[in-house]
Amino acid sequence: MRPTQIQERVKLFLRKLQAIGVILMPNVNKIEVEPIGFVKRTSRDEDVKDRRLISRVVLKNELADGLDGVEEFSHVFIIFWLHKISDYEKTVLKVHPKGRVELPPVGIFATRAPNRPNTIGLTLVELVKREENSLFVKGLDAFDGTPILDIKPYDSWDAAASFDVPK
Numbered sequence: 766m767r768p769t770q771i772q773e774r775v776k777l778f779l780r781k782l783q784a785i786g787v788i789l790m791p792n793v794n795k796i797e798v799e800p801i802g803f804v805k806r807t808s809r810d811e812d813v814k815d816r817r818l819i820s821r822v823v824l825k826n827e828l829a830d831g832l833d834g835v836e837e838f839s840h841v842f843i844i845f846w847l848h849k850i851s852d853y854e855k856t857v858l859k860v861h862p863k864g865r866v867e868l869p870p871v872g873i874f875a876t877r878a879p880n881r882p883n884t885i886g887l888t889l890v891e892l893v894k895r896e897e898n899s900l901f902v903k904g905l906d907a908f909d910g911t912p913i914l915d916i917k918p919y920d921s922w923d924a925a926a927s928f929d930v931p932k
């Protein structure tokens with residue numbers, strides 16, 4: 766049988782499955798992503814919360830064109846992978862908010878804690894400048910070497926007119 770005939774038969778078989786109500790779903794139980802780049806910073810890990818410090822977000826060379834136009838924005842979201850969180854830490858579902866033991870534990874999704882089932886970090890940073898495949902940003906709380914998953918400009922869509930946080 767020729768490859769085109771095999772493809773036709775597979776298509777026919779799939780159509781028959783659909784006709785009897787079988788829906789073939791893509792596998793969404795595992796998602797693979799590749800870093801688009803990495804954080805470069807010269808300051809110590811202990812200073813990661815110092816929002817005045819500047820980090821460099823270095824994209825892979827082949828993705829540099831994807832930054833064209835970003836200079837027009839004052840702020841961008843950096844979405845990253847907190848790669849130093851251990852497998853055990855990912856299983857902890859309740860934590861003291863902001864590490865303050867005097868406060869009762871809350872669910873991990875009610876916090877910005879780095880240990881979570883999917884260790885995705887999200888930080889709004891000030892965009893200082895772009896140079897080729899690099900963004901220089903102020904206020905990124907990610908260690909040197911942190912893999913970057915995405916960059917999105919900040920605009921009015923995300924601006925809340927007012928908001929509540931726990932006291």
Ligand SMILES: C[S@@+](CC[C@H](N)C(=O)[O-])C[C@H]1O[C@@H](n2cnc3c(N)ncnc32)[C@H](O)[C@@H]1O
Nearest residue numbers: 847848849850877879886887888906907908911
């Ligand atoms: C509280 S998390 C919050 C990150 C982000 N602002 C958010 O809300 O998703 C930031 C802390 O994660 C830790 N951290 C930074 N980079 C990390 C990495 N690559 N792996 C593990 N922990 C990291 C640092 O201790 C930093 O203070």
